[in-house]
Amino acid sequence: MSKLLYIQASPRADRSHSRKVADSFVETYRQEHRGAEILTLDLFHRDLPAFDGEAVNAKYRILHGEKPTEVERKAWREVEAIISEFTAAEKYVFAVPMWNFGIPYRLKQYLDILVQPTYTFSYTPEDGYKGIITGRPVFVAYARGGAYPAGTEAEGYDFQKPYLETILAFMGMSDIRSVVVEPTLQEGPDIGKAKRDEAIAKAREMARQF
Numbered sequence: 001m002s003k004l005l006y007i008q009a010s011p012r013a014d015r016s017h018s019r020k021v022a023d024s025f026v027e028t029y030r031q032e033h034r035g036a037e038i039l040t041l042d043l044f045h046r047d048l049p050a051f052d053g054e055a056v057n058a059k060y061r062i063l064h065g066e067k068p069t070e071v072e073r074k075a076w077r078e079v080e081a082i083i084s085e086f087t088a089a090e091k092y093v094f095a096v097p098m099w100n101f102g103i104p105y106r107l108k109q110y111l112d113i114l115v116q117p118t119y120t121f122s123y124t125p126e127d128g129y130k131g132i133i134t135g136r137p138v139f140v141a142y143a144r145g146g147a148y149p150a151g152t153e154a155e156g157y158d159f160q161k162p163y164l165e166t167i168l169a170f171m172g173m174s175d176i177r178s179v180v181v182e183p184t185l186q187e188g189p190d191i192g193k194a195k196r197d198e199a200i201a202k203a204r205e206m207a208r209q210f
């Protein structure tokens with residue numbers, strides 16, 4: 001039975017639109033896959049290691065094929081623990097709000113920890129960059145206060161979905177499915193709720209094929 005990792009990037013608990021949609025997806029998935037192993041990771045409650053001087057030094061040592069120092073190694077072990085938890089999963093679900101046209105800082109920190117040479121991507125001069133996390137489906141529930149429809153000027157402000165999907169693809173994930181709830185704020189709570197209900201229905205349908 002596949003292991004599913006559900007990553008929550010909104011701190012708004014039950015008020016969160018992205019979480020409500022992703023929760024519904026996971027609930028339907030669970031009903032369809034009795035006994036499925038599902039791990040939930042709330043990025044605003046999980047104690048993520050800082051990706052600071054020692055961890056960055058260790059990353060560069062790996063890039064240059066050098067041995068990290070003892071202090072760097074200690075920082076790196078915490079990074080490795082987060083990566084192992086991530087790579088142990090075979091399916092991923094993300095709940096992602098738009099913050100300042102991009103993603104919340106806790107999700108960026110998580111990605112900065114995950115995206116490491118030899119762990120989630122490789123590089124050789126012959127083949128260039130290659131993602132290592134291949135063959136694993138991803139579902140993302142995005143929520144935005146405003147609306148960023150394709151073909152409009154607003155679309156150019158969307159650095160949430162293009163960024164997340166670029167970095168997931170960089171790690172090798174090519175099967176990325178998603179629903180977008182928008183606008184959650186701009187047109188008032190009734191429209192926000194109606195859009196969310198539409199997205200929940202789509203998400204439940206998609207969970208059956210996941």
Ligand SMILES: Cc1cc2nc3c(=O)[nH]c(=O)nc-3n(C[C@H](O)[C@H](O)[C@H](O)COP(=O)(O)O)c2cc1C
Pocket residue numbers: 010011012015016017018019096097098099100101102143144145146147184185
């Ligand atoms: C710090 C912060 C920044 C935000 N920035 C944007 C933004 O740039 N564009 C936008 O459309 N909505 C923005 N919003 C609104 C959220 O995208 C919206 O409330 C969405 O529903 C959040 O997802 P959630 O309901 O899952 O928490 C922002 C909200 C917060 C808290």
